[in-house]
Amino acid sequence: MGKYIISSKLRKVGAQVDTKTGIHQFIVDEPIAGHGTDAGPNPVQYLLSAVTKIVVQIHAETNLDEAGHKSFMHSVVKDCTVHETLKHAVPIELQFI
Incomplete structure (x- = not known):
């Protein structure tokens, strides 16, 4: 198994997190009801998409x-x-x- 390096930075918009791994970049967010902006899947949704x-x-x-x-x-x-x-x-x- 390879080594994975992930960089995450909290954005100044809602609960958005700008995440980068390798050449890929994506936004993790929370729904509006969770004080986010719903600009991307939440952490649990990302986890479940891979498991x-x-x-x-x-x-x-x-x-x-x-x-x-x-x-x-x-x-x-x-x-x-x-x-x-x-x-x-x-x-x-x-x-x-």
Whole structure:
């Protein structure tokens, strides 16, 4: 895999970010409701355009019994804002190890 260099600069317009990588340049922005100008996709939209599946391995040690530990871990995932944001857009495989 190659080395990727990305340069981002916040613009003075809404939430726009001018981003360059190699010979390519693009704008990242937020919708108007998010205090942006909707001049380009938001960061999550760019991420989802490049991802086809996410695999997450989770390991945690608790002092709970097995059923309590499993319930706790599922509640942590349910309360995770990243998981809640992405789960309807891309398959997410959770592996509790």
